[in-house]
Amino acid sequence: IIRISPFANRLSFDAPPAVQRLRCLANYEALRFSSTILSLGETLVARMKKLSANTGGKYVSVHLRFEEDMVAFSCCVFDGGEQEKEDMKNARERGWKGKFTKPGRVIRPGAIRINGKCPLTPLEVFLVALLSV
Secondary structure (H helix, E strand, O other), X not given: OOOOOOOHHHHHHHOOHXXXXXXXXXXXXXOOOOHHHHHHHHHHHHHHHHHHHHHOOOOOOOOOOOOHHHHHHHOOOOOOHHHHHHHHHHXXXXXXXXXXXXXXXXXXXXXXXXXXXXXXXHHHHHHHHHHOO
C-alpha cells in the first residue's frame, strides 16, 4: 500500500517549477515496490504494449484510487441505493461547496459511466485483473 500525503496539493499551484520538479523527484525516488509488485507491474505493461499493437496503440488504464472524495467528485452511482446518493451528495458539498449544485448543473451518472469516466470499484478492478491473467 502506498500513500503520499497530500502535502503537494497546495504547493502544486503556487510553487516555482524548480520546486515542483524537486517535489516530483522526491516522491518518485521515495517509492520502492516489492519484487512481487514490480514483477506484476512489468508483466501488465508488457501485456498492454503487446495487446495495444492490435488496436493502434490504444489501451485501457485503470486508476486504483477508490476513496470517498474521488468517488463523490466523479458523480457516478455504484448501486448503493438512496443512502449512497445522499452520502455522495454530502461528500461533494463538503469538499467542493456548491460546485455540483449550481443552477442549471445536470449530472447524468449513467452517461458518465457509459463514457468510461467512472472509477472502477474494487470488485471491478479484481475482475479486470482476473480476466487479464
